[in-house]
Amino acid sequence: MGIGMAADLLQYASSGVTIGAVYALVALGFTLIYNSTHVANFAQGDFAMLGAMTTVFVVTGGLPTFPAAILGTGVAAVAGLALYRLAIDPARSSPVLGLIVLTIGASIFAKGVAQLVFDKRFHSLPSWFDAGPIKLLGATIQTQSLVVLAGTIVVVGALAAFTTKTLLGKGILAVSQNPLAATLMGMNVRSIVTLAFVVSAAIGGLAGIMAAPITLTSYDAGTILSLKGFAAAMLGGMGNPVGAVVGGIVLGIVEAFGGGLISSAYKDAFAFLVILIVLAVRPQGFFGSIARERV
Amino acid sequence: MRSVRSRLLQLAILVAIIAIAPLLVPSNYYLRVMTLIYVFGLAAVGLNLLMGFAGQVSLGHAGFVGIGAYSVALGSVHWGLPGLYSVVLGAFVSAAIAALVGRPILRLKGHYLAVATLGFGFLIALLITNEAGLTGGPDGISVPRPVVFGWRLRTVEQWYWISGVALVVGVFIAQNLVASSTGRALRAIHDSEVAAQAIGVDVAKQKLKVFVVSAVYASLAGSLLAFCNGHITPDSTAGFLRSVELVTMVVLGGLGSVLGSVLGAAVLVLLPQVLTVFHDYEHLMLGLLMVLCIVMLPIGVVPSLAKKFARSGA
Numbered sequence: 001m002g003i004g005m006a007a008d009l010l011q012y013a014s015s016g017v018t019i020g021a022v023y024a025l026v027a028l029g030f031t032l033i034y035n036s037t038h039v040a041n042f043a044q045g046d047f048a049m050l051g052a053m054t055t056v057f058v059v060t061g062g063l064p065t066f067p068a069a070i071l072g073t074g075v076a077a078v079a080g081l082a083l084y085r086l087a088i089d090p091a092r093s094s095p096v097l098g099l100i101v102l103t104i105g106a107s108i109f110a111k112g113v114a115q116l117v118f119d120k121r122f123h124s125l126p127s128w129f130d131a132g133p134i135k136l137l138g139a140t141i142q143t144q145s146l147v148v149l150a151g152t153i154v155v156v157g158a159l160a161a162f163t164t165k166t167l168l169g170k171g172i173l174a175v176s177q178n179p180l181a182a183t184l185m186g187m188n189v190r191s192i193v194t195l196a197f198v199v200s201a202a203i204g205g206l207a208g209i210m211a212a213p214i215t216l217t218s219y220d221a222g223t224i225l226s227l228k229g230f231a232a233a234m235l236g237g238m239g240n241p242v243g244a245v246v247g248g249i250v251l252g253i254v255e256a257f258g259g260g261l262i263s264s265a266y267k268d269a270f271a272f273l274v275i276l277i278v279l280a281v282r283p284q285g286f287f288g289s290i291a292r293e294r295v
Numbered sequence: 296m297r298s299v300r301s302r303l304l305q306l307a308i309l310v311a312i313i314a315i316a317p318l319l320v321p322s323n324y325y326l327r328v329m330t331l332i333y334v335f336g337l338a339a340v341g342l343n344l345l346m347g348f349a350g351q352v353s354l355g356h357a358g359f360v361g362i363g364a365y366s367v368a369l370g371s372v373h374w375g376l377p378g379l380y381s382v383v384l385g386a387f388v389s390a391a392i393a394a395l396v397g398r399p400i401l402r403l404k405g406h407y408l409a410v411a412t413l414g415f416g417f418l419i420a421l422l423i424t425n426e427a428g429l430t431g432g433p434d435g436i437s438v439p440r441p442v443v444f445g446w447r448l449r450t451v452e453q454w455y456w457i458s459g460v461a462l463v464v465g466v467f468i469a470q471n472l473v474a475s476s477t478g479r480a481l482r483a484i485h486d487s488e489v490a491a492q493a494i495g496v497d498v499a500k501q502k503l504k505v506f507v508v509s510a511v512y513a514s515l516a517g518s519l520l521a522f523c524n525g526h527i528t529p530d531s532t533a534g535f536l537r538s539v540e541l542v543t544m545v546v547l548g549g550l551g552s553v554l555g556s557v558l559g560a561a562v563l564v565l566l567p568q569v570l571t572v573f574h575d576y577e578h579l580m581l582g583l584l585m586v587l588c589i590v591m592l593p594i595g596v597v598p599s600l601a602k603k604f605a606r607s608g609a
Contacts, residue, residue: 034406040406040409087586087589087590090590091589091590091593093593094589094593094594095550095593095594096352096405097346097352097542097545097546097550098546098589098593098594099589100352100354100409100542101539101542101543101546101547101585101589102585102586102589102590104539104542104543104585105543105581105582105583105584105585105586105589106582106585106586107582108578108581108582108585109578109579109581109582109583109585109586110582111578111582112576112577112578112579112580112581112582112583113579115575115578115579116575116576116579223535227413227417227535230406230409230410230413231410231413231414234406234407234410238406238407265425266421266425268417268421269417269418269421269422272413272414272415272417272418273414273418275410275411275414276396276399276400276411276414276415276418279399279400279403279407279410279411280399280400283402283403283404283407284407285407
């Protein structure tokens with residue numbers, strides 16, 4: 001194997017892990033909402049889009065990147081709050097399929113709002129830090145990739161600490177395991193689920209904002225992110241946060257190597273092909289357990 | 296015998312609408328829109344067999360619409376096949392692919408099944424988009440109108456009647472399938488797979504059967520769509536949004552309601568036509584409508600209304 005080949009592989013690995021980290025964060029938000037409500041939220045990618053688009057436009061308006069990113073995350077969080085309180089909570093009695101249609105509808109609605117408030121063009125965000133790209137064994141690693149990785153590690157760590165160390169976080173776990181028992185223990189399930197939506201949306205928004213300097217963003221960028229996030233969460237095993245992160249990274253790496261080594265036109269195909277194969281062999285995903293149905 | 300009567304009544308309503316509509320509409324434009332309603336209604340009725348009766352979701356059903364549409368396009372453009380043969384070819388290919396992928400996919404449940412079917416639909420759309428040499432790529436491909444018994448079918452009226460008849464036949468077959476032992480088996484699976492298995496239903500076989508049938512419905516709808524429009528693109532046939540629309544038609548009209556699917560198709564076909572006036576607001580309004588419908592009519596339009604009437608009438 002020549003040096004050039006090794007450099008290429010390193011390049012694929014680094015871009016795969018970077019985009020995989022973004023998928024992982026979207027999948028993590030997906031998992032959080034799924035655990036608290038058993039709703040597969042197809043608008044999860046649109047939180048990322050809303051965060052990124054808001055940040056891009058506020059930065060264009062003259063605000064520095066960091067306050068803009070906080071604002072963008074806030075907008076995504078408010079969208080999450082609105083989604084739960086205005087749509088999902090009132091539709092609790094719907095069958096699962098209805099809820100799938102509902103969140104897809106919410107996703108299309110978010111797209112429509114973004115297209116009106118912002119525009120229909122592609123946008124990029126300047127890199128967060130001015131440092132040039134890092135050369136490593138012939139591969140080029142953008143500094144923003146490091147930001148995405150560091151950000152993902154911080155978010156995953158913070159979320160883990162939140163759900164295991166704080167009372168509120170434990171509340172989310174309790175609600176996800178047994179909402180009725182949680183109610184009986186005196187927890188306000190509705191506010192805890194609201195919190196889960198706000199946190200998920202904020203995580204999604206942050207993912208979109210961190211990725212915006214690397215991947216372009218536009219009003220319809222959310223759909224493919226939702227699909228990939230959903231797929232990553234399934235790949236890992238639905239409802240398992242560790243699985244969501246691993247699923248996201250695996251998805252990103254498969255895509256980068258498949259796209260680089262085999263065909264870039266079919267980049268997206270490799271991810272879904274792998275999912276079909278994994279689910280055929282292991283229907284519950286990497287870390288999922290088989291739920292037994294009782295009659 | 297009540298159920299037979301209600302089935303015949305539904306069919307009669309549908310036939311009456313199809314027969315009378317051309318007398319009422321002022322121009323060919325409306326006739327074309329009605330044609331599209333019948334075409335998508337056919338696909339939705341098929342998908343409802345899978346979702347409403349067997350309780351299995353498919354977020355990739357437009358993949359089969361794409362296969363049906365592109366087989367008539369490729370059949371006539373590249374292989375010189377007569378139109379009708381291409382339609383049958385598409386249906387066979389769809390059935391074969393459904394049988395092949397259905398076996399592993401249908402073992403999955405709930406959201407896992409959703410993501411697997413989504414992946415399947417995505418792969419078909421990607422294949423159609425990328426094999427530009429054959430399919431024309433993202434810009435699409437023109438479909439010559441077929442010649443049947445030396446008669447070139449090209450007018451809006453001809454396709455109106457063909458789609459209308461196709462829909463009536465599709466609804467009739469679906470109604471009979473639902474009322475047959477297969478239908479009972481499917482409903483048992485919907486309620487509880489384990490219980491269905493316990494009373495001797497071959498769950499895997501029945502699920503596969505209905506998946507194949509629904510794929511054939513989608514494929515035939517795709518072939519019709521290609522002929523009616525004369526031009527097809529990957530997005531207009533096999534795209535993810537198309538799959539979403541099909542699912543929305545079924546859920547909006549009502550899971551398990553055959554006529555509801557046709558109504559759902561009518562809403563989703565008419566809406567963009569109405570909204571072209573407010574072009575920039577199209578996404579916004581479509582999304583809002585989907586959300587509002589689920590919030591206000593959680594079990595779908597037709598069953599919700601039926602319930603309401605039953606309550607006030609009693």
